[in-house]
Amino acid sequence: MPEQTTEQPAPEPTANQVPRLIVTWLVVTAPLAYGLFQTVKGVVPLFAE
Amino acid sequence: MALSFLDREHTVARPGYSRWLIPPAALAIHLCIGQAYATSVYKNALVTHFESSLTAIGVIFSIAIVMLGLSAAVLGTWVERVGPRAAMFASACLWASGFLVGALGIATSQLWLVYLGYGVIGGIGLGIGYISPVSTLIKWFPDRPGLATGMAIMGFGGGALVASPLSRQLMAFYDSGYDPADPTSVASGSSVTSLFVTLGTVYFLVMMLGVFTVKVPPPGWSPAGFDAGAVAAKPMVSTANVSAANAIRTPQFWLLWTVLFCNVTAGIGILEQAAPMIQDFFRDGDTSSVAPTTAAGFVAFLSLFNMAGRFVWSSTSDYIGRRPTYIMYLGVGMVLYVLLATVGHLSTLVFVLVAAVILSFYGGGFATVPAYLRDLFGTFQVGAIHGRLLTAWSAAGIAGPLIINGFLDAQGTPGELVAADYRPALFTMVGVLALGFVANILVRPVAERFHEAPSRTDAFTEGKV
Missing domain, CATH: 1.20.1250.20 (MFS general substrate transporter like domains)
Structure with missing residues (x-):
């Protein structure tokens, strides 16, 4: 039976993750910001009276 | 196999993977399925299109929420077994298919198809999607589980905030006679069909971002400084x-x-x-x-x-x-x-x-x-x-x-x-x-x-x- 070896995976390069972090957070925060802006616009009449 | 990237063993993160990539992956799912709370936007359009009652149209949402609860309860163990990536992928396919089958129902004036599509198929996607990132987030954030799950589940609330104005603007784009600023204006059935196709496609793509980003921590991992x-x-x-x-x-x-x-x-x-x-x-x-x-x-x-x-x-x-x-x-x-x-x-x-x-x-x-x-x-x-x-x-x-x-x-x-x-x-x-x-x-x-x-x-x- 061949001997089993435990391979340690190579670490994730930190530099590669920065653009990925920016893009993923942008994809979710941009629509959220749009939704918040539209909702706040809808709230204005409540305090305009 | 083509879909082997979905397997749990292929989603184990390498050392150094940033855990801050997991909340946006979870948000990508919850922001999309949160649309379920924005169904009132096209309710009147569907009532007019199907010459039906508000109750009959409201049943679409009710079926989806019942299916959410049932599928989350029944498929929860499966979600834990296959891991977050496969569960998110299944959720994306079901949620997008729900919109497409629903669109077919509106286009052919078959209300039962909307019940089946958005209600049943989409509802199962809702249930799987809602729970899919929860345990992964908790494992990545053992020091702040409330913060991590709060971010994802906030996305479900935020999904409706995005979908409501977006749906109104899309219906106005597809139907020039519809005025979103006028509460008495009702969009045409064909504009709701196009809206469903658009939402189904866009949501599928955004959810795929979550699918390809999510990873589970390696066994025994804990954040630096965690006691x-x-x-x-x-x-x-x-x-x-x-x-x-x-x-x-x-x-x-x-x-x-x-x-x-x-x-x-x-x-x-x-x-x-x-x-x-x-x-x-x-x-x-x-x-x-x-x-x-x-x-x-x-x-x-x-x-x-x-x-x-x-x-x-x-x-x-x-x-x-x-x-x-x-x-x-x-x-x-x-x-x-x-x-x-x-x-x-x-x-x-x-x-x-x-x-x-x-x-x-x-x-x-x-x-x-x-x-x-x-x-x-x-x-x-x-x-x-x-x-x-x-x-x-x-x-x-x-x-x-x-x-x-x-x-x-x-x-x-x-x-x-x-x-x-x-x-x-x-x-x-x-x-x-x-x-x-x-x-x-x-x-x-x-x-x-x-x-x-x-x-x-x-x-x-x-x-x-």
């Missing part, structure tokens, strides 16, 4: 693990079920009637001092607090503990409901602020419960246990409107009532919250006989059982 002993030393936090099958045999599960049921029922009491309620509270004879546009602004204000409460209160629970947080939701909630019933009619500002805080507790209750489950049952099958607990949401979705509408129907028609007519319903909600308050006080750590042996939890995590 597991300090967390376990907190009262009501267990390091032991309980399976989903055993969890439902514990009194703790059913006490938490009652807590969630009562908190959601009380919140729905306000959400259900928010617009006519504020007008009725400030009615003098036949006229209300609150205009319909102001009432709509009130509803939007509540949705902001519903969303913010999910993040703020759930994050706060990491510091003050889960049980004290629910003591606040339910105890302070009771006081606020009494204030609303007794002095709410004296000032619009008081009414609006009290209702907003109540709705923040409603949202907070949803977002804090996964971390509460983690504290009691461990991380082993927390997603599956969460799925089973969501049946409380489905039950509250029936009980809340039944209670509030039952009382109000006995008084007259909402929109033509006065503040005093709401008191029986509001005081009933105080009683509902009191029941939840007692259930929360009774929660104790889970008995040792329900704990899993470490060898079994390790084997499950590695996909061997």
